[in-house]
Amino acid sequence: MKRFVCAHATHPQWPEAVRRVLAQLRAQRRAGAPTQAPEAGGAVADGGAAVTPLALLYVTDHHADALPEILDQLADALPQVTDWVGAVTVGICASGTEFIDEPGIAVMLCDLAPGRYRVFSGVAPLAATQGTDGFVPQTALVHADPATPDLTELVQELAERTLSHYLFGGLVASRAGSLQIARSSRGGIGGHGREAASGWFRGGFSGVAFGPDVGIVSRVTQGVRPVAPARRVTAATGQRVEVLDGMPALDVLLGDLGLSLQDLPAVVARLRETLVGLQRPATADPARATPRVGRVPLRLGDDVLVRHLVGLDPGRRAFIVADEVPPGTVLTPCERHREAARADLVRICAEIRDELAGEDGTALADPVQRIAGAVYVSCNGRGGPHFGAPHAELAIIRQALGDVPLVGFFAAGEIAYHRLYGYTGVLTVFVADAAPASA
Structure with missing residues (x-):
């Protein structure tokens, strides 16, 4: 060749x-x-x-x-x-x-x-x-x-x-x-x-x-940078993430991003720009740049799949992701960023x-x-x-x-x-x- x-x-x-x-x-x-x-x-x-x-x-x-x-x-x-x-x-x-x-x-x-x-x-x-x-x-x-x-x-x-x-x-x-x-x-x-x-x-x-x-x-x-700590999904149904680190998922997400449902327009505007990186349990590999739970990682490894946030479920204190999220997944909020890319x-x-x-x-x-x-x-x-x-x-x-x-x-x-x-x-x-x- x-x-x-x-x-x-x-x-x-x-x-x-x-x-x-x-x-x-x-x-x-x-x-x-x-x-x-x-x-x-x-x-x-x-x-x-x-x-x-x-x-x-x-x-x-x-x-x-x-x-x-x-x-x-x-x-x-x-x-x-x-x-x-x-x-x-x-x-x-x-x-x-x-x-x-x-x-x-x-x-x-x-x-x-x-x-x-x-x-x-x-x-x-x-x-x-x-x-x-x-x-x-x-x-x-x-x-x-x-x-x-x-x-x-x-x-x-x-x-x-x-x-x-x-x-x-x-x-x-x-x-x-x-x-x-x-x-x-x-x-x-x-x-x-x-x-x-x-x-x-x-x-x-x-x-x-x-x-x-x-x-x-x-x-x-990857073309994104993490903007909040990595959290472990402890309960989810299909695409709906219900519990992060043992706490209501929506509350954790909003808290990590400094948002409150009392200012709904600000929440919607910010979440439209927010993505989530998903590291499923079966893909965990210590040799890669794996997000550490509870920390904002420096970057996302190639075992992390980036997906959109597609909805909120305030009644269940949950949010919805454009992919299935099995329990045990490590979830990291992130955003598109030119210099990081x-x-x-x-x-x-x-x-x-x-x-x-x-x-x-x-x-x-x-x-x-x-x-x-x-x-x-x-x-x-x-x-x-x-x-x-x-x-x-x-x-x-x-x-x-x-x-x-x-x-x-x-x-x-x-x-x-x-x-x-x-x-x-x-x-x-x-x-x-x-x-x-x-x-």
């Missing part, structure tokens, strides 16, 4: 956007790595360049109606690419750039032999642990429709089909619905209509799984660099040289508007990791591990194969 190639363009006319993307890709491939032998299961394309059979494609919904034409035109111009995975969303991102609510196309060509990955979808699902062809899924990039019934359970079930139980990706939403791309060289998907046979369809799950020999490093960054994004980039450097820190003078490419999935409530300027979120990643090939999208919910997050970013980098030892 060598360094990936990526390109992006914006133009109100999709044929011109595609032309610009193709021109960038061709220029980069001409200026890229020298001729090399193919990997096992791979081949060599025109000009001696390594074949890149897998491509990731993200398109903003300004071009949603033209998705079949965009996909076909790219595929015709890049015959060496046999497998396409991606989605249509409100916003997409590329190296140092974001396209939010504007026309945009981003493509990344991935130098991976066909035996190292599998494209899947709801009608061509990922086999459990090991397929009949011997492929073993280690991790997977996932695109999912937020309207899918039992979504949380299905994400967990899909994670269990991988050896690492680790997924990365997000919920695909746009003004055109949940449009996803999953075109496989292993043949069309029969019995599911013209869309699926063409490699695009609406709803469900899709993505690409990677085998154990594809190295990745992935981190979750920036600092946490810098933190995960530093952690990725440290992991790439190796335990002794001597693997490479610059560990980011090991990055073949990256995928970034961010909440659609983040991006430039949340970070203070257009492209600011992607600029932080570029400053920390350099100008690595990167594509991704803004999601209606982020997927990492086996969980659905909110207000987060999920950054995943692919680690280039080690260079062969010299004779």
Whole structure:
């Protein structure tokens, strides 16, 4: 696996956007790595360049109606690419750039032999642990429709089909619905209509799984800061939190935030801006930044799921959260915060660099040289508007990791591990194969 190639363009006319993307890709491939032998299961394309059979494609919904034409035109111009995975969303991102609510196309060509990955979808699902062809899924990039019934359970079930139980990706939403791309060289998907046979369809799950020999490093960054002590839920019914630390939940929440029901307008205004971080009992991990009950934590770890407050129940002295809250959950009131989001994004980039450097820190003078490419999935409530300027979120990643090939999208919910997050970013980098030892 060598360094990936990526390109992006914006133009109100999709044929011109595609032309610009193709021109960038061709220029980069001409200026890229020298001729090399193919990997096992791979081949060599025109000009001696390594074949890149897998491509990731993200398109903003300004071009949603033209998705079949965009996909076909790219595929015709890049015959060496046999497998396409991606989605249509409100916003997409590329190296140092974001396209939010504007026309945009981003493509990344991935130098991976066909035996190292599998494209899947709801009608061509990922086999459990090991397929009949011997492929073993280690991790997977996932695109999912937020309207899918039992979504949380299905994400967990899909994670269990991988050896690492680790997924990365997000919920695909746009003004055109949940449009996803999953075109496989292993043949069309029969019995599911013209869309699926063409490699695009609406709803469900899709993505690409990677085998154990594809190295990745992935981190979750939170976009909020705690504003009150962490409390343990001692009684709850479904989404209604009734008792915190043995006391009426609503009383505890209002007291921690310095509010009183006697000033109801102030309570409503403050709670509209307040979120809650939920650390469920089964996710507790002492190695992470776990909130300590009764204290305001410095930050929330990646085992904390941020959810909205959606209602009050003064009669029961309770409040309602936009998720089920089992007893034993640690609950932390929090709020969206620009500087906290920036600092946490810098933190995960530093952690990725440290992991790439190796335990002794001597693997490479610059560990980011090991990055073949990256995928970034961010909440659609983040991006430039949340970070203070257009492209600011992607600029932080570029400053920390350099100008690595990167594509991704803004999601209606982020997927990492086996969980659905909110207000987060999920950054995943692919680690280039080690260079062969010299004779």
